Amino acid sequence: MDGARQVFSERGIAGTSLSDIVERSGAPRGSMYHYFPAGKEQLAEESTTAAGRMMASTISGLCATKGPAEALSVIVNFFRKQLVNSEYTAGCPVAAGALEGGEAPSAGHAAGDAFAAWEQILAAALWQHGMPKAKAEVLATTAVAAVEGAIIIARAQRSTTALDRVEKALLASVLTVE
Template sequence: MAQQNRRGGAKQAMTTSAVALLRERGVAGTSFADVLAHSGAPRGSVYHHFPRGKAQLVEEATRAASDALTARITELLREHGPVHAVRAIVELWRRDLARTDYTAGCPVAAAALGPVESARELAGNALREWEAAFAEALHRRGVPERQAASLGTLVVSALQGALVLARAQRSAAPLDAVVTELESVCGVALER
Protein backbone atom coordinates (compact mmCIF):
# COMPACT_ATOMS: atom_id res chain seq x y z
CA MET A 1 0.00 0.00 0.00
CA ALA A 2 2.90 2.39 0.58
CA GLN A 3 3.46 2.61 -3.17
CA GLN A 4 -0.18 3.65 -3.55
CA ASN A 5 0.39 6.41 -0.99
CA ARG A 6 3.32 7.80 -2.99
CA ARG A 7 1.40 7.73 -6.27
CA GLY A 8 -1.95 9.11 -5.18
CA GLY A 9 -1.36 10.51 -1.74
CA ALA A 10 -2.71 9.53 1.65
CA LYS A 11 -6.19 10.87 0.95
CA GLN A 12 -6.56 8.80 -2.22
CA ALA A 13 -5.19 5.72 -0.46
CA MET A 14 -7.65 6.13 2.40
CA THR A 15 -10.57 6.70 0.02
CA THR A 16 -9.66 3.63 -2.02
CA SER A 17 -9.31 1.55 1.13
CA ALA A 18 -12.63 2.85 2.45
CA VAL A 19 -14.34 1.71 -0.77
CA ALA A 20 -12.84 -1.77 -0.40
CA LEU A 21 -13.83 -1.99 3.26
CA LEU A 22 -17.35 -0.69 2.63
CA ARG A 23 -17.81 -3.48 0.09
CA GLU A 24 -16.91 -6.09 2.66
CA ARG A 25 -17.99 -4.63 6.02
CA GLY A 26 -20.54 -1.92 5.32
CA VAL A 27 -20.47 1.55 6.84
CA ALA A 28 -20.95 0.53 10.46
CA GLY A 29 -18.21 -2.10 10.24
CA THR A 30 -15.60 0.27 8.81
CA SER A 31 -13.58 2.46 11.16
CA PHE A 32 -10.81 4.99 10.64
CA ALA A 33 -8.41 2.50 12.27
CA ASP A 34 -9.42 -0.12 9.67
CA VAL A 35 -8.93 2.34 6.83
CA LEU A 36 -5.52 3.40 8.15
CA ALA A 37 -4.37 -0.20 8.54
CA HIS A 38 -5.65 -1.14 5.07
CA SER A 39 -4.23 1.93 3.31
CA GLY A 40 -0.94 2.31 5.16
CA ALA A 41 -1.65 6.05 5.46
CA PRO A 42 -0.14 7.90 8.40
CA ARG A 43 -2.45 8.25 11.41
CA GLY A 44 -2.05 12.04 11.49
CA SER A 45 -3.49 12.38 8.00
CA VAL A 46 -7.01 11.30 8.97
CA TYR A 47 -8.39 14.60 10.23
CA HIS A 48 -6.16 16.59 7.89
CA HIS A 49 -7.87 15.02 4.86
CA PHE A 50 -11.27 14.32 6.45
CA PRO A 51 -11.91 17.14 8.94
CA ARG A 52 -15.61 16.20 9.18
CA GLY A 53 -14.64 12.72 10.33
CA LYS A 54 -15.94 9.35 9.26
CA ALA A 55 -19.01 10.83 7.58
CA GLN A 56 -16.78 12.74 5.15
CA LEU A 57 -14.66 9.66 4.47
CA VAL A 58 -17.76 7.56 3.76
CA GLU A 59 -19.19 10.33 1.57
CA GLU A 60 -16.00 10.63 -0.49
CA ALA A 61 -15.66 6.84 -0.78
CA THR A 62 -19.28 6.63 -1.94
CA ARG A 63 -18.69 9.36 -4.51
CA ALA A 64 -15.55 7.62 -5.81
CA ALA A 65 -17.26 4.22 -6.01
CA SER A 66 -20.38 5.71 -7.62
CA ASP A 67 -18.36 7.55 -10.24
CA ALA A 68 -16.27 4.49 -11.08
CA LEU A 69 -19.23 2.12 -11.26
CA THR A 70 -21.36 4.55 -13.27
CA ALA A 71 -18.54 4.95 -15.78
CA ARG A 72 -18.12 1.17 -16.04
CA ILE A 73 -21.86 0.53 -16.47
CA THR A 74 -22.07 3.24 -19.13
CA GLU A 75 -19.09 1.72 -20.94
CA LEU A 76 -20.58 -1.79 -20.83
CA LEU A 77 -23.93 -0.53 -22.12
CA ARG A 78 -22.22 1.34 -24.96
CA GLU A 79 -20.00 -1.62 -25.90
CA HIS A 80 -22.45 -4.50 -25.40
CA GLY A 81 -25.99 -3.14 -25.32
CA PRO A 82 -28.37 -3.70 -22.41
CA VAL A 83 -28.80 -7.48 -22.62
CA HIS A 84 -25.12 -8.37 -22.80
CA ALA A 85 -24.15 -5.61 -20.35
CA VAL A 86 -26.16 -7.39 -17.67
CA ARG A 87 -24.08 -10.54 -18.14
CA ALA A 88 -20.84 -8.53 -18.21
CA ILE A 89 -21.73 -6.85 -14.89
CA VAL A 90 -22.53 -10.22 -13.33
CA GLU A 91 -19.21 -11.61 -14.54
CA LEU A 92 -17.37 -8.73 -12.85
CA TRP A 93 -19.21 -9.43 -9.59
CA ARG A 94 -18.66 -13.16 -9.92
CA ARG A 95 -14.88 -12.63 -10.14
CA ASP A 96 -14.92 -10.25 -7.17
CA LEU A 97 -16.98 -12.67 -5.09
CA ALA A 98 -14.64 -15.57 -5.86
CA ARG A 99 -11.56 -13.42 -5.20
CA THR A 100 -12.86 -12.24 -1.81
CA ASP A 101 -14.47 -15.50 -0.66
CA TYR A 102 -17.94 -13.97 -1.07
CA THR A 103 -17.34 -10.93 1.12
CA ALA A 104 -17.27 -8.17 -1.53
CA GLY A 105 -20.59 -6.55 -2.27
CA CYS A 106 -21.47 -3.23 -3.83
CA PRO A 107 -20.02 -0.22 -1.98
CA VAL A 108 -22.85 1.96 -3.26
CA ALA A 109 -25.45 -0.38 -1.77
CA ALA A 110 -23.48 -0.39 1.50
CA ALA A 111 -23.65 3.41 1.57
CA ALA A 112 -27.35 3.36 0.69
CA LEU A 113 -28.01 1.21 3.75
CA GLY A 114 -25.63 3.04 6.09
CA PRO A 115 -26.18 5.80 8.64
CA VAL A 116 -24.41 8.63 6.76
CA GLU A 117 -27.18 10.71 5.18
CA SER A 118 -24.97 12.43 2.59
CA ALA A 119 -23.61 9.05 1.46
CA ARG A 120 -27.14 7.61 1.26
CA GLU A 121 -28.09 10.53 -0.97
CA LEU A 122 -25.07 9.99 -3.21
CA ALA A 123 -25.86 6.28 -3.40
CA GLY A 124 -29.49 7.00 -4.27
CA ASN A 125 -28.37 9.30 -7.06
CA ALA A 126 -25.98 6.67 -8.43
CA LEU A 127 -28.62 3.96 -8.38
CA ARG A 128 -31.02 6.29 -10.23
CA GLU A 129 -28.29 6.98 -12.80
CA TRP A 130 -27.84 3.24 -13.34
CA GLU A 131 -31.58 2.76 -13.78
CA ALA A 132 -31.66 5.64 -16.25
CA ALA A 133 -28.63 4.32 -18.16
CA PHE A 134 -30.30 0.93 -18.67
CA ALA A 135 -33.61 2.59 -19.53
CA GLU A 136 -31.94 4.86 -22.08
CA ALA A 137 -30.07 1.94 -23.67
CA LEU A 138 -33.30 -0.02 -23.99
CA HIS A 139 -35.26 2.97 -25.29
CA ARG A 140 -32.60 3.70 -27.94
CA ARG A 141 -33.17 0.17 -29.19
CA GLY A 142 -36.93 0.62 -29.55
CA VAL A 143 -38.42 -0.21 -26.15
CA PRO A 144 -41.18 2.30 -25.28
CA GLU A 145 -39.95 4.89 -22.79
CA ARG A 146 -42.23 3.90 -19.91
CA GLN A 147 -41.42 0.20 -20.25
CA ALA A 148 -37.71 0.97 -20.59
CA ALA A 149 -37.84 2.95 -17.32
CA SER A 150 -39.52 0.04 -15.52
CA LEU A 151 -36.99 -2.39 -16.94
CA GLY A 152 -34.13 -0.13 -15.83
CA THR A 153 -35.45 -0.31 -12.28
CA LEU A 154 -35.95 -4.07 -12.56
CA VAL A 155 -32.40 -4.64 -13.81
CA VAL A 156 -30.70 -2.59 -11.10
CA SER A 157 -32.82 -3.92 -8.24
CA ALA A 158 -32.56 -7.54 -9.41
CA LEU A 159 -28.78 -7.32 -9.82
CA GLN A 160 -28.32 -5.72 -6.39
CA GLY A 161 -30.61 -8.29 -4.79
CA ALA A 162 -28.80 -11.17 -6.50
CA LEU A 163 -25.49 -9.84 -5.23
CA VAL A 164 -26.84 -9.81 -1.67
CA LEU A 165 -28.16 -13.37 -2.06
CA ALA A 166 -24.87 -14.56 -3.58
CA ARG A 167 -22.92 -13.18 -0.63
CA ALA A 168 -25.33 -14.62 1.94
CA GLN A 169 -25.49 -18.03 0.26
CA ARG A 170 -21.79 -18.03 -0.70
CA SER A 171 -22.80 -19.07 -4.19
CA ALA A 172 -23.00 -17.48 -7.62
CA ALA A 173 -26.28 -19.33 -8.29
CA PRO A 174 -28.50 -16.29 -7.52
CA LEU A 175 -26.48 -14.21 -10.00
CA ASP A 176 -26.85 -16.91 -12.64
CA ALA A 177 -30.60 -17.17 -12.12
CA VAL A 178 -31.15 -13.42 -12.21
CA VAL A 179 -28.98 -12.78 -15.25
CA THR A 180 -30.79 -15.50 -17.20
CA GLU A 181 -34.20 -14.01 -16.36
CA LEU A 182 -33.10 -10.42 -17.02
CA GLU A 183 -31.67 -11.37 -20.39
CA SER A 184 -34.95 -13.04 -21.25
CA VAL A 185 -37.16 -10.15 -20.10
CA CYS A 186 -35.02 -7.53 -21.82
CA GLY A 187 -34.71 -9.67 -24.94
CA VAL A 188 -38.50 -9.99 -25.21
CA ALA A 189 -38.93 -6.23 -24.79
CA LEU A 190 -36.39 -5.59 -27.53
CA GLU A 191 -38.09 -7.98 -29.95
CA ARG A 192 -41.49 -6.27 -29.80
Template sequence: MGTDSRERMVRSAAHLFRERGYSGTGFRDVIAHSGAPRGSIYHHFPEGKAQLAEEAVRYAGEFLNAGILAATEGGDAASAVDAFTGWWRQVLIRSEFRAGCPVVAVTVESHEDAPQLAAAAARVFDRWQDTLATGLGNAGVADDRAARLARLIVASVEGATILCRAHRDVAPLDDIVKELKAMTREAVDSA
Protein backbone atom coordinates in the same frame (compact mmCIF):
# COMPACT_ATOMS: atom_id res chain seq x y z
CA MET B 1 -0.45 15.62 1.63
CA GLY B 2 -1.53 15.24 -1.96
CA THR B 3 -4.67 14.00 -3.56
CA ASP B 4 -3.03 10.63 -4.16
CA SER B 5 -3.34 9.69 -0.48
CA ARG B 6 -6.89 11.07 -0.46
CA GLU B 7 -7.86 8.94 -3.47
CA ARG B 8 -6.23 5.87 -1.91
CA MET B 9 -8.25 6.40 1.25
CA VAL B 10 -11.50 6.77 -0.71
CA ARG B 11 -10.79 3.58 -2.69
CA SER B 12 -9.81 1.75 0.48
CA ALA B 13 -12.97 2.86 2.26
CA ALA B 14 -15.11 1.59 -0.63
CA HIS B 15 -13.23 -1.72 -0.58
CA LEU B 16 -13.55 -2.10 3.19
CA PHE B 17 -17.24 -1.15 3.21
CA ARG B 18 -17.83 -3.98 0.71
CA GLU B 19 -16.44 -6.53 3.14
CA ARG B 20 -16.96 -5.05 6.61
CA GLY B 21 -19.83 -2.63 6.20
CA TYR B 22 -19.94 1.00 7.21
CA SER B 23 -20.09 0.40 10.97
CA GLY B 24 -17.34 -2.22 10.84
CA THR B 25 -14.86 0.10 9.13
CA GLY B 26 -12.97 2.72 11.10
CA PHE B 27 -10.45 5.38 10.18
CA ARG B 28 -7.63 3.14 11.45
CA ASP B 29 -8.73 0.42 9.04
CA VAL B 30 -8.74 2.85 6.12
CA ILE B 31 -5.32 4.21 7.03
CA ALA B 32 -3.86 0.69 7.33
CA HIS B 33 -5.45 -0.51 4.07
CA SER B 34 -4.52 2.58 2.04
CA GLY B 35 -1.04 3.06 3.47
CA ALA B 36 -1.79 6.78 3.83
CA PRO B 37 -0.14 8.81 6.59
CA ARG B 38 -2.22 8.79 9.78
CA GLY B 39 -2.81 12.53 9.98
CA SER B 40 -3.87 12.78 6.36
CA ILE B 41 -7.30 11.26 6.96
CA TYR B 42 -8.24 14.10 9.30
CA HIS B 43 -6.77 16.61 6.87
CA HIS B 44 -8.74 15.31 3.87
CA PHE B 45 -11.93 14.42 5.74
CA PRO B 46 -12.34 17.04 8.48
CA GLU B 47 -16.08 16.29 8.70
CA GLY B 48 -15.31 12.71 9.74
CA LYS B 49 -16.32 9.27 8.66
CA ALA B 50 -19.57 10.34 6.99
CA GLN B 51 -17.61 12.59 4.62
CA LEU B 52 -15.24 9.74 3.76
CA ALA B 53 -18.19 7.38 3.25
CA GLU B 54 -19.96 9.84 0.97
CA GLU B 55 -16.82 10.07 -1.18
CA ALA B 56 -16.42 6.27 -1.19
CA VAL B 57 -20.03 5.83 -2.34
CA ARG B 58 -19.50 8.37 -5.09
CA TYR B 59 -16.27 6.63 -6.17
CA ALA B 60 -17.89 3.17 -6.22
CA GLY B 61 -20.82 4.55 -8.19
CA GLU B 62 -18.65 6.18 -10.82
CA PHE B 63 -16.39 3.13 -11.10
CA LEU B 64 -19.26 0.78 -11.91
CA ASN B 65 -21.08 3.34 -14.03
CA ALA B 66 -18.03 3.68 -16.28
CA GLY B 67 -18.17 -0.07 -16.94
CA ILE B 68 -21.87 0.08 -17.72
CA LEU B 69 -21.34 2.96 -20.15
CA ALA B 70 -18.57 1.14 -21.97
CA ALA B 71 -20.56 -2.07 -22.30
CA THR B 72 -23.81 -0.47 -23.45
CA GLU B 73 -22.30 1.55 -26.29
CA GLY B 74 -22.84 -1.34 -28.71
CA GLY B 75 -26.61 -1.06 -28.50
CA ASP B 76 -27.24 -4.66 -27.42
CA ALA B 77 -29.81 -4.82 -24.61
CA ALA B 78 -28.25 -7.93 -23.07
CA SER B 79 -24.94 -6.05 -22.79
CA ALA B 80 -26.57 -3.74 -20.27
CA VAL B 81 -27.32 -6.73 -18.06
CA ASP B 82 -23.86 -8.23 -18.56
CA ALA B 83 -22.21 -4.92 -17.77
CA PHE B 84 -23.92 -4.60 -14.44
CA THR B 85 -23.70 -8.24 -13.38
CA GLY B 86 -20.30 -9.35 -14.62
CA TRP B 87 -18.35 -7.20 -12.23
CA TRP B 88 -20.41 -8.32 -9.23
CA ARG B 89 -19.84 -11.96 -10.14
CA GLN B 90 -16.08 -11.41 -10.14
CA VAL B 91 -16.16 -9.54 -6.83
CA LEU B 92 -18.15 -12.30 -5.16
CA ILE B 93 -15.89 -15.10 -6.38
CA ARG B 94 -12.59 -13.29 -5.76
CA SER B 95 -13.62 -12.31 -2.23
CA GLU B 96 -14.92 -15.81 -1.48
CA PHE B 97 -18.36 -14.22 -0.97
CA ARG B 98 -17.14 -11.77 1.70
CA ALA B 99 -17.64 -8.66 -0.45
CA GLY B 100 -20.83 -7.07 -1.61
CA CYS B 101 -21.82 -3.61 -2.73
CA PRO B 102 -20.32 -0.72 -0.75
CA VAL B 103 -23.27 1.46 -1.74
CA VAL B 104 -25.70 -1.03 -0.19
CA ALA B 105 -23.52 -1.34 2.91
CA VAL B 106 -23.62 2.41 3.48
CA THR B 107 -27.33 2.60 2.62
CA VAL B 108 -28.50 -0.01 5.11
CA GLU B 109 -26.29 1.44 7.84
CA SER B 110 -27.08 5.10 7.22
CA HIS B 111 -27.82 6.92 10.43
CA GLU B 112 -30.07 9.86 11.10
CA ASP B 113 -27.02 11.93 12.01
CA ALA B 114 -25.64 11.46 8.47
CA PRO B 115 -28.57 11.84 6.04
CA GLN B 116 -26.13 12.73 3.27
CA LEU B 117 -25.12 9.06 3.07
CA ALA B 118 -28.57 7.85 2.04
CA ALA B 119 -28.80 10.75 -0.41
CA ALA B 120 -25.41 9.87 -1.91
CA ALA B 121 -26.46 6.23 -2.27
CA ALA B 122 -29.75 7.25 -3.90
CA ARG B 123 -27.83 9.36 -6.43
CA VAL B 124 -25.62 6.38 -7.29
CA PHE B 125 -28.56 4.03 -7.73
CA ASP B 126 -30.33 6.65 -9.87
CA ARG B 127 -27.21 7.10 -12.00
CA TRP B 128 -26.86 3.36 -12.59
CA GLN B 129 -30.54 3.17 -13.51
CA ASP B 130 -30.27 6.13 -15.89
CA THR B 131 -27.21 4.67 -17.60
CA LEU B 132 -28.83 1.26 -17.94
CA ALA B 133 -32.07 2.82 -19.20
CA THR B 134 -30.14 4.81 -21.81
CA GLY B 135 -28.37 1.65 -22.94
CA LEU B 136 -31.65 -0.23 -23.14
CA GLY B 137 -33.23 2.68 -25.02
CA ASN B 138 -30.35 2.73 -27.49
CA ALA B 139 -30.98 -0.98 -28.04
CA GLY B 140 -34.58 -0.25 -29.02
CA VAL B 141 -36.52 -0.57 -25.75
CA ALA B 142 -39.24 2.05 -25.30
CA ASP B 143 -38.22 4.75 -22.82
CA ASP B 144 -40.82 4.01 -20.15
CA ARG B 145 -40.10 0.27 -20.30
CA ALA B 146 -36.33 0.91 -20.33
CA ALA B 147 -36.61 2.92 -17.11
CA ARG B 148 -38.60 0.17 -15.38
CA LEU B 149 -36.24 -2.55 -16.61
CA ALA B 150 -33.23 -0.54 -15.44
CA ARG B 151 -34.70 -0.27 -11.95
CA LEU B 152 -35.47 -3.98 -11.99
CA ILE B 153 -31.89 -4.77 -13.05
CA VAL B 154 -30.38 -2.72 -10.23
CA ALA B 155 -32.76 -4.08 -7.60
CA SER B 156 -32.36 -7.67 -8.80
CA VAL B 157 -28.59 -7.57 -8.93
CA GLU B 158 -28.27 -5.98 -5.50
CA GLY B 159 -30.67 -8.57 -4.05
CA ALA B 160 -28.95 -11.44 -5.82
CA THR B 161 -25.59 -10.26 -4.51
CA ILE B 162 -26.92 -10.55 -0.97
CA LEU B 163 -28.31 -14.03 -1.69
CA CYS B 164 -24.98 -15.09 -3.20
CA ARG B 165 -23.16 -13.99 -0.08
CA ALA B 166 -25.60 -15.84 2.15
CA HIS B 167 -25.41 -19.07 0.11
CA ARG B 168 -21.74 -18.66 -0.84
CA ASP B 169 -22.71 -19.46 -4.41
CA VAL B 170 -23.18 -17.39 -7.59
CA ALA B 171 -26.29 -19.35 -8.62
CA PRO B 172 -28.73 -16.58 -7.52
CA LEU B 173 -26.87 -14.05 -9.68
CA ASP B 174 -26.63 -16.43 -12.63
CA ASP B 175 -30.37 -17.12 -12.39
CA ILE B 176 -31.36 -13.47 -12.45
CA VAL B 177 -28.94 -12.77 -15.31
CA LYS B 178 -30.72 -15.36 -17.46
CA GLU B 179 -34.13 -13.93 -16.63
CA LEU B 180 -33.10 -10.30 -17.04
CA LYS B 181 -31.52 -11.00 -20.40
CA ALA B 182 -34.68 -12.76 -21.56
CA MET B 183 -36.75 -9.80 -20.40
CA THR B 184 -34.55 -7.26 -22.15
CA ARG B 185 -34.58 -9.24 -25.40
CA GLU B 186 -38.37 -9.52 -25.18
CA ALA B 187 -38.59 -5.78 -24.58
CA VAL B 188 -36.55 -5.11 -27.73
CA ASP B 189 -38.60 -7.57 -29.78
CA SER B 190 -41.90 -6.07 -28.64
CA ALA B 191 -40.81 -2.47 -29.33
Protein backbone atom coordinates in the same frame (compact mmCIF):
# COMPACT_ATOMS: atom_id res chain seq x y z
CA MET C 1 -10.33 5.96 -1.38
CA ASP C 2 -9.94 2.47 -2.87
CA GLY C 3 -9.13 1.05 0.56
CA ALA C 4 -12.23 2.67 2.03
CA ARG C 5 -14.45 1.31 -0.76
CA GLN C 6 -13.08 -2.18 -0.24
CA VAL C 7 -13.49 -2.18 3.53
CA PHE C 8 -16.96 -0.60 3.37
CA SER C 9 -18.06 -3.20 0.80
CA GLU C 10 -16.89 -5.99 3.12
CA ARG C 11 -17.87 -4.71 6.57
CA GLY C 12 -20.35 -1.95 5.96
CA ILE C 13 -19.90 1.58 7.21
CA ALA C 14 -20.91 0.91 10.81
CA GLY C 15 -18.54 -2.06 11.00
CA THR C 16 -15.56 -0.09 9.71
CA SER C 17 -13.27 2.16 11.72
CA LEU C 18 -10.83 4.72 10.39
CA SER C 19 -8.07 2.43 11.69
CA ASP C 20 -9.40 -0.34 9.40
CA ILE C 21 -9.22 2.01 6.43
CA VAL C 22 -5.73 3.26 7.33
CA GLU C 23 -4.55 -0.34 7.65
CA ARG C 24 -6.05 -1.40 4.30
CA SER C 25 -4.92 1.66 2.38
CA GLY C 26 -1.50 2.04 3.92
CA ALA C 27 -2.09 5.80 4.12
CA PRO C 28 -0.79 7.74 7.11
CA ARG C 29 -3.48 8.31 9.74
CA GLY C 30 -2.95 12.07 9.60
CA SER C 31 -3.76 12.16 5.91
CA MET C 32 -7.23 10.76 6.63
CA TYR C 33 -8.03 13.71 8.86
CA HIS C 34 -6.41 16.13 6.41
CA TYR C 35 -8.45 14.95 3.40
CA PHE C 36 -11.57 14.01 5.36
CA PRO C 37 -11.86 16.53 8.22
CA ALA C 38 -15.46 15.47 8.89
CA GLY C 39 -14.22 11.93 9.55
CA LYS C 40 -15.78 8.64 8.62
CA GLU C 41 -19.10 10.09 7.46
CA GLN C 42 -17.36 12.31 4.90
CA LEU C 43 -15.16 9.43 3.77
CA ALA C 44 -18.23 7.17 3.45
CA GLU C 45 -20.09 9.77 1.39
CA GLU C 46 -17.15 10.46 -0.92
CA SER C 47 -16.36 6.77 -1.26
CA THR C 48 -19.97 5.96 -2.13
CA THR C 49 -20.11 8.83 -4.62
CA ALA C 50 -16.85 7.74 -6.27
CA ALA C 51 -17.96 4.10 -6.49
CA GLY C 52 -21.30 5.18 -7.95
CA ARG C 53 -19.62 7.35 -10.58
CA MET C 54 -17.17 4.61 -11.52
CA MET C 55 -19.98 2.12 -12.06
CA ALA C 56 -22.07 4.71 -13.95
CA SER C 57 -19.14 5.31 -16.27
CA THR C 58 -18.69 1.56 -16.74
CA ILE C 59 -22.39 1.00 -17.46
CA SER C 60 -22.47 3.92 -19.89
CA GLY C 61 -19.38 2.75 -21.75
CA LEU C 62 -20.57 -0.83 -21.97
CA CYS C 63 -24.05 0.16 -23.12
CA ALA C 64 -22.56 2.42 -25.81
CA THR C 65 -20.09 -0.15 -27.13
CA LYS C 66 -21.74 -3.50 -26.46
CA GLY C 67 -25.42 -2.79 -25.84
CA PRO C 68 -27.48 -3.21 -22.69
CA ALA C 69 -27.60 -7.02 -22.68
CA GLU C 70 -23.82 -7.41 -22.80
CA ALA C 71 -23.44 -4.55 -20.31
CA LEU C 72 -25.63 -6.40 -17.81
CA SER C 73 -23.66 -9.61 -18.32
CA VAL C 74 -20.33 -7.87 -17.79
CA ILE C 75 -21.57 -6.13 -14.62
CA VAL C 76 -23.03 -9.32 -13.16
CA ASN C 77 -19.81 -11.15 -13.99
CA PHE C 78 -17.76 -8.41 -12.28
CA PHE C 79 -19.71 -8.86 -9.05
CA ARG C 80 -19.69 -12.65 -9.41
CA LYS C 81 -15.87 -12.65 -9.61
CA GLN C 82 -15.58 -10.14 -6.77
CA LEU C 83 -17.75 -12.30 -4.52
CA VAL C 84 -15.90 -15.52 -5.31
CA ASN C 85 -12.44 -13.92 -5.04
CA SER C 86 -13.31 -12.36 -1.67
CA GLU C 87 -14.85 -15.60 -0.40
CA TYR C 88 -18.21 -13.81 -0.35
CA THR C 89 -17.13 -10.98 1.94
CA ALA C 90 -17.15 -8.11 -0.60
CA GLY C 91 -20.42 -6.71 -1.85
CA CYS C 92 -21.26 -3.50 -3.65
CA PRO C 93 -19.72 -0.41 -2.01
CA VAL C 94 -22.69 1.70 -3.10
CA ALA C 95 -25.06 -0.71 -1.35
CA ALA C 96 -22.90 -0.33 1.76
CA GLY C 97 -23.66 3.39 1.64
CA ALA C 98 -27.37 2.73 1.19
CA LEU C 99 -27.59 0.19 3.99
CA GLU C 100 -25.65 2.29 6.49
CA GLY C 101 -27.56 5.51 5.96
CA GLY C 102 -28.25 5.87 9.70
CA GLU C 103 -24.55 5.93 10.53
CA ALA C 104 -23.69 8.13 7.56
CA PRO C 105 -26.85 9.71 6.11
CA SER C 106 -24.91 11.52 3.41
CA ALA C 107 -23.61 8.15 2.14
CA GLY C 108 -27.22 6.98 1.92
CA HIS C 109 -28.10 9.99 -0.21
CA ALA C 110 -25.05 9.39 -2.41
CA ALA C 111 -26.14 5.78 -2.88
CA GLY C 112 -29.63 6.87 -3.90
CA ASP C 113 -28.16 9.25 -6.46
CA ALA C 114 -25.88 6.51 -7.81
CA PHE C 115 -28.71 4.00 -8.19
CA ALA C 116 -30.83 6.63 -9.98
CA ALA C 117 -27.96 7.39 -12.38
CA TRP C 118 -27.48 3.69 -13.17
CA GLU C 119 -31.21 3.33 -13.83
CA GLN C 120 -31.22 6.36 -16.15
CA ILE C 121 -28.24 5.08 -18.14
CA LEU C 122 -29.74 1.60 -18.54
CA ALA C 123 -33.18 2.96 -19.39
CA ALA C 124 -31.73 5.23 -22.08
CA ALA C 125 -29.74 2.35 -23.58
CA LEU C 126 -32.76 0.04 -23.59
CA TRP C 127 -34.87 2.76 -25.22
CA GLN C 128 -32.16 3.37 -27.84
CA HIS C 129 -32.26 -0.36 -28.62
CA GLY C 130 -35.99 -0.24 -29.34
CA MET C 131 -37.72 -0.80 -26.01
CA PRO C 132 -40.64 1.55 -25.28
CA LYS C 133 -39.56 4.25 -22.80
CA ALA C 134 -41.90 3.26 -19.96
CA LYS C 135 -40.91 -0.40 -20.23
CA ALA C 136 -37.22 0.56 -20.42
CA GLU C 137 -37.52 2.56 -17.19
CA VAL C 138 -39.23 -0.34 -15.40
CA LEU C 139 -36.67 -2.86 -16.62
CA ALA C 140 -33.75 -0.58 -15.68
CA THR C 141 -35.04 -0.22 -12.12
CA THR C 142 -35.71 -3.95 -11.96
CA ALA C 143 -32.18 -4.69 -13.19
CA VAL C 144 -30.46 -2.48 -10.61
CA ALA C 145 -32.66 -3.76 -7.79
CA ALA C 146 -32.30 -7.40 -8.84
CA VAL C 147 -28.51 -7.29 -9.20
CA GLU C 148 -28.07 -5.48 -5.87
CA GLY C 149 -30.42 -7.92 -4.15
CA ALA C 150 -28.69 -10.91 -5.73
CA ILE C 151 -25.33 -9.66 -4.42
CA ILE C 152 -26.73 -9.60 -0.88
CA ILE C 153 -28.26 -13.07 -1.29
CA ALA C 154 -25.00 -14.40 -2.76
CA ARG C 155 -23.07 -13.14 0.27
CA ALA C 156 -25.55 -14.69 2.68
CA GLN C 157 -25.71 -18.04 0.86
CA ARG C 158 -22.04 -18.07 -0.16
CA SER C 159 -23.12 -18.96 -3.67
CA THR C 160 -23.52 -17.10 -6.96
CA THR C 161 -26.75 -18.92 -7.80
CA ALA C 162 -28.89 -15.82 -7.18
CA LEU C 163 -26.69 -13.74 -9.50
CA ASP C 164 -26.77 -16.47 -12.15
CA ARG C 165 -30.57 -16.58 -12.05
CA VAL C 166 -30.96 -12.80 -12.07
CA GLU C 167 -28.63 -12.53 -15.06
CA LYS C 168 -30.61 -15.17 -16.95
CA ALA C 169 -33.94 -13.45 -16.23
CA LEU C 170 -32.67 -9.99 -17.12
CA LEU C 171 -31.09 -11.15 -20.36
CA ALA C 172 -34.32 -12.87 -21.36
CA SER C 173 -36.14 -9.55 -20.88
CA VAL C 174 -33.54 -7.44 -22.67
CA LEU C 175 -32.92 -9.80 -25.57
CA THR C 176 -36.60 -9.79 -26.54
CA VAL C 177 -35.97 -6.24 -27.79
CA GLU C 178 -32.43 -6.33 -29.19
